[in-house]
Amino acid sequence: MVENAIVDSDKNASTNRGPKMISENTNVFYGDKQALFDINLEIGQNEVTALIGPSGCGKSTFLRCLNRMNDVIDICRVTGKITLDGDDIYDPALDVVQLRARVGMVFQKPNPFPKSVYDNIAYGPRIHGVGNTKAELDEIVQSSLERASLWNEVKDRLDEPGTGLSGGQQQRLCIARAIAVNPEVILMDEPCSALDPIATAKIEELIDELRMNFTIVIVTHSMQQAARVSQRTAFFHLGELVEVGDTAEIFTNPKDDRTQGYITGRFG
Amino acid sequence: MTDMTTPKAERAATIRRPDLSAARINRRYGAEKRFRAYGLLAIGAAIAMLAILLFSIVSKGYSAFVQTYVQLEVTLTEAEIDPDRTGDPEVIRNANWRKITFESLRAEFPDVKSRSETRQLFGMISGNAPIAVRDYVLDNPDAIGTTASIWVKVSDDIDTFNKGFIDRNLEEDDRRVKDNEIVWFDTLDGQGRVEAKFNTTLFTSGDSREPEQAGVLGAVVGSLLTLIITLVLSFPIGVMAAVYLEEFAPKNRLTDLIEVNINNLAAVPSIVFGLLGLAVFLNFFGLPRSAPVVGGMVLALMTLPTIIIASRAALKAVPPSIREAALGLGASRLQAVTHHVLPLAMPGMLTGTIIGMAQALGETAPLLMIGMVAFIVDIPSGFTDPATVLPVQIFLWADAPQRAFVERTSAAIMVLLTFLVCMNLLAVLLRKRFERRW
Amino acid sequence: MATEHIVKAYSDELNALEALIARMGGYVESIVQESMSAVSRRDTALAGQAIEADHRIDAIEHEVNEAVIRMLALRQPMALDLRAIIAALKISGDLERIGDYAANVAKRTLVLNEAPPIPSAAAIPRLGRLVSANLKEVLDAYAEKDADKAVDVWHRDEEIDAIYTSLFRELLTYMMEDPRNITACTHLLFMAKNIERMGDHATNIAEVVYYMVHGKSLENDRPKQDTTSGLVAESPAESPAESPTESGSVEPYNSGPDDSGPTPTS
Numbered sequence: 013m014v015e016n017a018i019v020d021s022d023k024n025a026s027t028n029r030g031p032k033m034i035s036e037n038t039n040v041f042y043g044d045k046q047a048l049f050d051i052n053l054e055i056g057q058n059e060v061t062a063l064i065g066p067s068g069c070g071k072s073t074f075l076r077c078l079n080r081m082n083d084v085i086d087i088c089r090v091t092g093k094i095t096l097d098g099d100d101i102y103d104p105a106l107d108v109v110q111l112r113a114r115v116g117m118v119f120q121k122p123n124p125f126p127k128s129v130y131d132n133i134a135y136g137p138r139i140h141g142v143g144n145t146k147a148e149l150d151e152i153v154q155s156s157l158e159r160a161s162l163w164n165e166v167k168d169r170l171d172e173p174g175t176g177l178s179g180g181q182q183q184r185l186c187i188a189r190a191i192a193v194n195p196e197v198i199l200m201d202e203p204c205s206a207l208d209p210i211a212t213a214k215i216e217e218l219i220d221e222l223r224m225n226f227t228i229v230i231v232t233h234s235m236q237q238a239a240r241v242s243q244r245t246a247f248f249h250l251g252e253l254v255e256v257g258d259t260a261e262i263f264t265n266p267k268d269d270r271t272q273g274y275i276t277g278r279f280g
Numbered sequence: 281m282t283d284m285t286t287p288k289a290e291r292a293a294t295i296r297r298p299d300l301s302a303a304r305i306n307r308r309y310g311a312e313k314r315f316r317a318y319g320l321l322a323i324g325a326a327i328a329m330l331a332i333l334l335f336s337i338v339s340k341g342y343s344a345f346v347q348t349y350v351q352l353e354v355t356l357t358e359a360e361i362d363p364d365r366t367g368d369p370e371v372i373r374n375a376n377w378r379k380i381t382f383e384s385l386r387a388e389f390p391d392v393k394s395r396s397e398t399r400q401l402f403g404m405i406s407g408n409a410p411i412a413v414r415d416y417v418l419d420n421p422d423a424i425g426t427t428a429s430i431w432v433k434v435s436d437d438i439d440t441f442n443k444g445f446i447d448r449n450l451e452e453d454d455r456r457v458k459d460n461e462i463v464w465f466d467t468l469d470g471q472g473r474v475e476a477k478f479n480t481t482l483f484t485s486g487d488s489r490e491p492e493q494a495g496v497l498g499a500v501v502g503s504l505l506t507l508i509i510t511l512v513l514s515f516p517i518g519v520m521a522a523v524y525l526e527e528f529a530p531k532n533r534l535t536d537l538i539e540v541n542i543n544n545l546a547a548v549p550s551i552v553f554g555l556l557g558l559a560v561f562l563n564f565f566g567l568p569r570s571a572p573v574v575g576g577m578v579l580a581l582m583t584l585p586t587i588i589i590a591s592r593a594a595l596k597a598v599p600p601s602i603r604e605a606a607l608g609l610g611a612s613r614l615q616a617v618t619h620h621v622l623p624l625a626m627p628g629m630l631t632g633t634i635i636g637m638a639q640a641l642g643e644t645a646p647l648l649m650i651g652m653v654a655f656i657v658d659i660p661s662g663f664t665d666p667a668t669v670l671p672v673q674i675f676l677w678a679d680a681p682q683r684a685f686v687e688r689t690s691a692a693i694m695v696l697l698t699f700l701v702c703m704n705l706l707a708v709l710l711r712k713r714f715e716r717r718w
Numbered sequence: 719m720a721t722e723h724i725v726k727a728y729s730d731e732l733n734a735l736e737a738l739i740a741r742m743g744g745y746v747e748s749i750v751q752e753s754m755s756a757v758s759r760r761d762t763a764l765a766g767q768a769i770e771a772d773h774r775i776d777a778i779e780h781e782v783n784e785a786v787i788r789m790l791a792l793r794q795p796m797a798l799d800l801r802a803i804i805a806a807l808k809i810s811g812d813l814e815r816i817g818d819y820a821a822n823v824a825k826r827t828l829v830l831n832e833a834p835p836i837p838s839a840a841a842i843p844r845l846g847r848l849v850s851a852n853l854k855e856v857l858d859a860y861a862e863k864d865a866d867k868a869v870d871v872w873h874r875d876e877e878i879d880a881i882y883t884s885l886f887r888e889l890l891t892y893m894m895e896d897p898r899n900i901t902a903c904t905h906l907l908f909m910a911k912n913i914e915r916m917g918d919h920a921t922n923i924a925e926v927v928y929y930m931v932h933g934k935s936l937e938n939d940r941p942k943q944d945t946t947s948g949l950v951a952e953s954p955a956e957s958p959a960e961s962p963t964e965s966g967s968v969e970p971y972n973s974g975p976d977d978s979g980p981t982p983t984s
Contacts, residue, residue: 084607086531109610117608123601125620135619136609186605193609236794265933266797275796278723 032057032197032227033078038092040073040082047073051092051253053246055197060219060228062242062259064235066279069248071231075199078229079115080108096197113140116195120202122182124174124189129166132174132185133157136193152192160188161218180211187218191226198222200230204237216241235275239263247271337697341690347479347492348442349431350405350468354384354413358425361417369418377410381432389464397460404461406433406492431475436491436684438465442474445683456683482691486657487673491684494677496692498659502572502652502667503641503699505660509576510583510640515633517580518587522629525588526595527617546585553582554646562650569651570666578646583636590632594625627711634707638700644671670696728793735785735806736861739813742778743857745771746813746820747850750916753824754846757909760831765824772821775814782810798933805930809860812919812926816853819912819919826905833902836892841885842906845913848878852920860927868927871920872936878917885910 031054040048048070055061055078063071073082080101082088094101101111113136124132133153134143143149153170157163162184166177174185183203190198200219204212219228219241232238238245239259246256247268255268266272273279358365361375382402386392392401406412409432416430417423433439440446441457442465452459468474486498521542529535557578561567567574598621606616647653653672660667668676670692677689723729749771756765786807789795795803823846852871859867889903889910928936 109612113610119601119604121601123605139611139615263796272797276799277725
């Protein structure tokens with residue numbers, strides 16, 4: 013009863029703001045093989061949407077559709093429609109570079125550039141022509157690192173290589189790097205899979221804070237993590253979107269047997 | 281529960297424990313030891329071969345760095361050099377230096393009368409001796425009218441004899457230095473007028489028919505010019521091709537075909553590139569023969585596949601996560617490549633390039649086809665001057681009949697090896713300079 | 719539990735938990751029956767047996783708590799497993815309460831047996847039969863994961879409440895007629911109240927079973943037929959029904975009309 017009440021208010025909140033991204037009948041093919049089947053999903057503004065599912069279910073593929081990272085793969089073909097604030101992101105007139113400036117991405121393995129911490133953060137603003145003066149860039153670097161809760165740890169070693177940080181710090185550096193461009197949506201592809209529980213907790217706390225200003229889509233293998241950080245959860249299985257709903261609902265009372273089986277650890 | 285455990289228990293009964301007997305362990309360690317021993321043996325053999333090679337080259341070639349000189353007391357009479365006392369260098373240059381030099385030599389041995397003996401005596405000193413005397417006088421005009429003692433080179437045979445490569449106990453007919461030459465030489469030697477000095481000529485002059493006049497500078501400069509052309513052509517083209525194929529080209533049959541053909545090209549015998557150069561660059565485009573520019577172009581063709589393959593390998597070694605990171609931030613493909621991938625791949629590309637350059641440096645066959653095998657005395661001063669390169673020089677000298685060229689061949693090989701070592705050192709330094717962790 | 723868990727030990731633990739609840743349910747059913755029989759037959763020995771049996775139920779509840787805490791900590795249950803485990807925890811609590819009430823009824827029987835029989839005492843076993851029927855059915859519903867059956871039980875609680883209300887009036891009348899009946903009638907009143915509470919706990923179990931199966935709560939508030947909280951005796955001077963005092967009770971006894979719970983044996 014209480015849960016229902018919370019769920020309802022959340023639903024209302026998200027519908028009030030309207031979905032940030034909408035996927036309509038998205039199909040993805042790798043060569044002849046179809047990887048995703050008719051995905052219909054709405055991603056709510058300022059919400060954390062978690063994509064869960066067994067390996068190879070297409071959740072990462074779907075995530076990569078949202079900022080067209082799949083374009084890099086030659087044999088990958090996407091049909092259907094994905095919109096960002098109503099604009100079709102697969103519209104040939106839309107520039108993919110601009111799209112990725114609006115939809116940032118954080119990857120599974122922390123992948124800082126082999127450059128200094130400062131240059132890692134400043135890279136995005138530089139290529140997008142933001143922060144033309146040193147002072148402006150300094151400000152962007154500091155605020156991005158602060159928002160990623162990393163400033164206090166690295167403020168004395170901005171000139172040291174980003175690859176010299178610990179795994180958790182590297183991942184927060186990557187998040188800070190993504191934030192520095194000020195995207196509207198941040199996609200995270202299993203951002204904690206290479207991290208220890210403490211570093212994971214820090215990132216989860218960070219995700220929760222970032223939700224105020226960004227729309228976040230996170231792919232995760234850890235159901236606990238999905239339960240902890242997300243407001244909505246989508247379950248993918250064999251390239252299909254089986255079920256999507258409020259996280260509390262999905263983890264206490266999933267509608268579909270496959271979801272049930274997956275989250276309770278009974279997968280056949 | 282019982283249903284579950286019973287079969288497990290049965291299975292456990294059939295499990296075979298690992299054979300941990302001492303004999304078996306010893307066999308395993310024995311095999312490992314033997315394998316290591318074979319490895320050490322292989323490395324030892326390789327090192328031994330290299331040592332033998334280096335030893336034979338150095339032992340043959342070290343003597344070429346020394347040249348025997350003889351001190352001549354030359355009477356510089358004014359009447360013969362500058363009768364009108366003009367002091368004009370042009371007049372001095374045109375004096376009969378040959379006569380002056382030979383007269384002073386003959387003065388040392390008044391016994392020598394017969395024509396053939398005289399010729400023998402004159403043959404003992406280098407044909408370049410009169411020029412050495414002239415240059416001395418040009419440098420010291422005040423010496424005119426006095427008797428100056430000037431060091432001149434001995435001829436190649438006497439030099440060889442002095443270095444002990446000609447056995448004086450042989451029958452006279454079997455040796456190139458005759459009895460009376462030995463007597464004269466010993467006389468001069470006895471007066472302390474024979475000396476072995478460092479052979480600067482080897483490094484400061486071009487090729488010559490006379491071994492004591494021959495040097496490798498022409499070939500070194502030729503090699504350098506050729507390599508510059510090769511580098512300038514093959515590095516940018518190779519890197520561009522590699523970057524395009526690896527980062528931009530769609531993966532389809534055409535690119536597969538190109539890839540296979542590049543790999544095949546790397547295996548094509550180098551002489552074929554020489555033929556191509558002859559047919560296309562010389563005959564079709566009419567470029568100059570024996571020129572470093574053509575040699576460089578031919579060698580560039582030959583090194584391109586090496587550079588492309590090495591560069592592609594270097595690009596492949598850059599983790600895709602770096603590319604994704606850049607693309608994910610909204611960098612264009614070109615930006616991702618130029619800002620991140622290329623700098624990371626650069627050490628590998630440079631190494632590949634240097635290896636290709638080293639290959640090109642040692643290449644002879646294709647250059648034979650485009651005329652770089654010619655006998656060229658002048659040191660090339662430009663990319664279109666006729667030139668030869670070090671390996672070709674070695675080839676020419678190895679073919680030359682004079683005994684003195686044997687040591688010079690080895691000396692030239694040493695110069696070539698030094699050149700190579702320097703290039704490899706450069707490669708290591710560049711690698712260290714550009715290398716980055718990720 | 720359609721399919722097995724990938725981790726078999728997890729399934730085993732869940733099954734064990736279910737079996738524990740079933741065992742506990744069995745004990746509770748029998749203790750309820752024993753105490754009812756003790757009332758109807760004025761059987762002191764049987765009453766003693768029932769009081770004794772309550773300890774076993776408490777022990778099983780403790781066992782269930784341990785198992786649930788262990789599974790929550792180690793297995794991080796989700797969805798239907800989570801619901802099953804939480805259901806087990808709540809059901810065990812309800813069953814324990816039912817057991818306590820039954821023991822309390824048995825204890826009052828001991829006192830009641832000292833006094834002459836009162837005719838309306840016969841209504842107590844009738845109420846008891848209804849409650850144990852409900853209890854049996856709700857335990858079946860739990861074992862079969864049958865939400866419909868649980869809903870049936872849930873609705874049938876109205877009947878119990880109705881009987882309880884009429885019994886309440888009856889006993890009030892007795893007490894007004896003859897003050898000597900007050901001691902016995904007060905005990906009977908508390909017994910009736912206890913039995914009615916058992917019925918409420920059975921209803922709770924029905925709600926838990928429904929939640930366990932469907933993942934959501936029964937929406938509407940159950941129509942309460944227990945209207946005794948509004949009842950007054952004809953003569954207000956005689957005995958107020960609201961907030962019963964402990965005056966007539968043999969043993970210390972803390973209870974309210976909504977959540978009455980006698981302290982364990984004294």
